[in-house]
Amino acid sequence: MDNIFRILPIIISLWVWSCAAAVNAEPLTVFAAASTKGPMDEIVTIAKNYNIEVTTVYAGSSLLARQIENGAPADVFISAHPLWIDRLNNKSIIKPQSITAIASNKLVLIVGKKTFKKNNTPDTISPENAIKQYLQPGLLNGFLAVADPSHVPAGMYAKEALTDIGLWDDLQDKLARTLDVTAALALVVNGEAPIGIVYASDVTDAVVMVSVFNNSNHSPIIYTAAAIKHYDNKKNTTAMQFIDILKSDDGKNAFIKSGFTEPTEKLTR
Secondary structure, eight states: OHHHHHHHHHHHHHHHHHHHHHHTOOOEEEEEEGGGHHHHHHHHHHHHTTTOOEEEEEEOHHHHHHHHHTTOOOSEEEESSHHHHHHHHHTTOBOGGGOEEEEEOOEEEEEETTTOOTTSOTTSOOHHHHHHHHTOTTOTTOOEEEEOTTTOHHHHHHHHHHHHTTOTGGGGGGEEEESSHHHHHHHHHTTSSSEEEEEGGGOOTTEEEEEEOOGGGSOOOEEEEEEBOOSOHHHHHHHHHHHHHHHSHHHHHHHHHTTOBSOSSOOOO
8 A cells, every 4th residue: 555655646747747748749730821821720729629739831832842842840731732732642742541622712803992993893894804904004013913823823723714714925924923822912902913813712801802713714723631741650640630620510611711612523542
């Protein structure tokens, strides 16, 4: 009995230490497309209910993918285009079984509040007419704000859409290319560009959405999540738990409330 009382403090100390270690566990690092910040901020809060602490890094999907390739300490990657998930998968950097389509979006044209011409309403003007109207000759700062079409998903979709409606070649000298879609939005909000192409989920009260591209104008916009391969099995397990949260009703609702939609099609791998 005396032995029990002698080791009881040790047992209690070990229990307290293990609880503290769990509370202070290293956060899960999630690299996410800049356009997902709204819903992701909510999902990070949801994850706390599952004892998962999350640190988020937001930027253009291509930039994040390159950082992960170069060894950046990411645990989960959320891309606005499956291309960058495929790239990492082909390099055996992510867990193939974790690849999941989590949301879709729409591509829209926006103008600044001061630039907006009230005689046109968002549902009666085509993308072609909107661009021609707001990029007319002589208009101050007459540039179309768009995420860089060479590698940023929003810009890649925009290039496809502009090509499909026959305006891509005419707009080469009228593009204000940005590092990500959030920066394109900022140019319009700040009046540095009269018009821009962003996602529907990016639209705020500071701009007016004047037109929506048809889904047939570009490839399906599919936000895709995947877990990065680790030797640490605990990290692998936690990353998969976080992806389960993204797929849950709470995760889906967070995206839908922010202007996203459910995935338009399933991914095939």
